[in-house]
Amino acid sequence: MPAGLFQLVTIACQCSLPLLGRQLIKLLEDSHEDMIRLGIMYAVLIFIVTTINGVAANRHLFLAMQSGMMVRTTVVSAVYSIMLKLNPKGKIGLSSGEVTNLVAVDSQKVSLLRLRFMNQCHALFR
Numbered sequence: 001m002p003a004g005l006f007q008l009v010t011i012a013c014q015c016s017l018p019l020l021g022r023q024l025i026k027l028l029e030d031s032h033e034d035m036i037r038l039g040i041m042y043a044v045l046i047f048i049v050t051t052i053n054g055v056a057a058n059r060h061l062f063l064a065m066q067s068g069m070m071v072r073t074t075v076v077s078a079v080y081s082i083m084l085k086l087n088p089k090g091k092i093g094l095s096s097g098e099v100t101n102l103v104a105v106d107s108q109k110v111s112l113l114r115l116r117f118m119n120q121c122h123a124l125f126r
Helices: 002-029 035-085 096-123
Strands: none
Touching: 002 035, 002 096, 035 096
């Protein structure tokens, strides 16, 4: 869930950046008495929002990948524990290398599924 909160912060920053840019352009088109002070304020706000956007986006990606890795680790350990309990008749036709490759590919797909699911959920807000 914390990854989702960081994604919401990212979306809020991405929505506010064009608004701040529009305000800065309006300020430059109209002449005001304190145009320099307001221009510097908008420029600093744009810098701060862009920085927050970058930090939140990277934190979201880190947390999403971390949870995906935990899912992958859980799947791999569950399959290996089942493989250790199999009798020799259950292992006929499969070498340990084949099982390792199959588990690695499938667990990677499961972890990527988690990341893609989160991206689809947040696509509603974009």
